[in-house]
Amino acid sequence: MLIGLPKEIKDNENRVGMTPGAVKALTRRGHRVLVQSGAGVGSSLADEEYLSAGAEIVPGAADAWAAQMVVKVKEPIASEYQYLRRDLILFTYLHLASDKPLTDALLASGTTGIAYETVQTVTGQLPLLTPMSEVAGRMATQVGATYLQKSHGGRGVLMGGVPGVAPANVVILGAGIVGTNAARVAVGLGAQVTVLDISHDRLKYLDDIYRGQLQTRISDEYNIEDVIYEADLVIGAVLIPGGRAPWLITRNMLPTMRKGSVIVDVAVDQGGCVETTKATTHSHPTYEIDGVVHYCVANMPGAVPRTSTFALNNQTAVYTLHLANEGLDAVRKSQALQYGLNTYRGAVTYPAVAAAFGLACIEPMQALS
Numbered sequence: 001m002l003i004g005l006p007k008e009i010k011d012n013e014n015r016v017g018m019t020p021g022a023v024k025a026l027t028r029r030g031h032r033v034l035v036q037s038g039a040g041v042g043s044s045l046a047d048e049e050y051l052s053a054g055a056e057i058v059p060g061a062a063d064a065w066a067a068q069m070v071v072k073v074k075e076p077i078a079s080e081y082q083y084l085r086r087d088l089i090l091f092t093y094l095h096l097a098s099d100k101p102l103t104d105a106l107l108a109s110g111t112t113g114i115a116y117e118t119v120q121t122v123t124g125q126l127p128l129l130t131p132m133s134e135v136a137g138r139m140a141t142q143v144g145a146t147y148l149q150k151s152h153g154g155r156g157v158l159m160g161g162v163p164g165v166a167p168a169n170v171v172i173l174g175a176g177i178v179g180t181n182a183a184r185v186a187v188g189l190g191a192q193v194t195v196l197d198i199s200h201d202r203l204k205y206l207d208d209i210y211r212g213q214l215q216t217r218i219s220d221e222y223n224i225e226d227v228i229y230e231a232d233l234v235i236g237a238v239l240i241p242g243g244r245a246p247w248l249i250t251r252n253m254l255p256t257m258r259k260g261s262v263i264v265d266v267a268v269d270q271g272g273c274v275e276t277t278k279a280t281t282h283s284h285p286t287y288e289i290d291g292v293v294h295y296c297v298a299n300m301p302g303a304v305p306r307t308s309t310f311a312l313n314n315q316t317a318v319y320t321l322h323l324a325n326e327g328l329d330a331v332r333k334s335q336a337l338q339y340g341l342n343t344y345r346g347a348v349t350y351p352a353v354a355a356a357f358g359l360a361c362i363e364p365m366q367a368l369s
Helices: 020-027 049-051 061-065 078-083 100-109 130-147 177-188 198-211 219-229 251-256 266-270 305-326 328-334 335-340 351-357 366-367
Strands: 002-005 032-034 056-058 069-071 089-092 112-115 171-174 193-199 215-217 234-235 262-265 286-289 292-295 341-344
Touching: 002 061, 020 032, 020 049, 020 100, 020 305, 032 049, 032 061, 049 056, 049 286, 061 078, 061 341, 069 305, 078 100, 089 305, 100 305, 100 351, 112 335, 130 177, 130 234, 130 262, 130 266, 130 292, 130 305, 171 177, 171 219, 177 198, 177 234, 193 198, 193 219, 198 215, 215 219, 234 266, 262 266, 305 335, 328 335, 328 366, 335 341, 341 366
Parallel strands: 002 032, 002 069, 032 056, 069 089, 089 112, 171 193, 171 234, 193 215, 234 262, 262 292
Antiparallel strands: 112 341, 286 292
């Protein structure tokens, strides 16, 4: 198979879809890999490393996109829609439920879109979402600590406090991978941490692990309102696999929150779990509403690209190889990749995406047949 690796062009997105190691696994099995020159520079991966792995370096994006399968990190942005076509397999994060223009572009072009975030194992795990959720969760607390500083518009609160002065009050909405990793860092910094989730099992797990170092609450409207009004930092860590995140913090709650408090909405890729969330970039990461600082960068792990690239490839490489070896037969044989299939030849094949836009949904196996 001919596989393309274009350079990411989203604002300050320095990750790259494949490491030289992942490329070598492909070329060793007879596949051709076209790497756009400079694709790996942001992750400190030189063209020479890809050449040594057997790749061919091509000068422009169009050259890399002219492949049977394109492997990326982030969803295509508007300037890349021109490369979408019916005979293309696109393997990347898509987050379609919050992106109608991209959904329309994929359907109009007939592109086969396989989304990292919805690949799901028989045990319900999301293996290609997990590594970036781990990175984003840990970063969320670091970012929150930074924007709590007065010079960044925050309340001027130190996360761990000092003897005689209370630490920051951190509220984490969601006890999944993002929330668990955010809690790990927040507890480590000495903050007072409260985690909310609808799953009693997840809360029990955190309670057992931390033995009183954090508090847990069932996530409902009453408890959310009760905790966010006293919060210095709120981390949105809600996930509806492949679907749009629900609003847990509404617009009318903001005026009663502390002035200079910070919201880090990691759920922004799926539309955000705060009504006032709008996607920001690493170049312009924050905005303020009612005195509350919002950090809603849609590609947080892009700030630590080398760590993120290798963590992502640890999980994606085996699926990339499977698709390269067998093409769409790989999807037919793998239930995990069937969950990953979001669009195929002009049809939506993932229920949450169809529900988000009121579109018909075709079962993956029915579409492929």
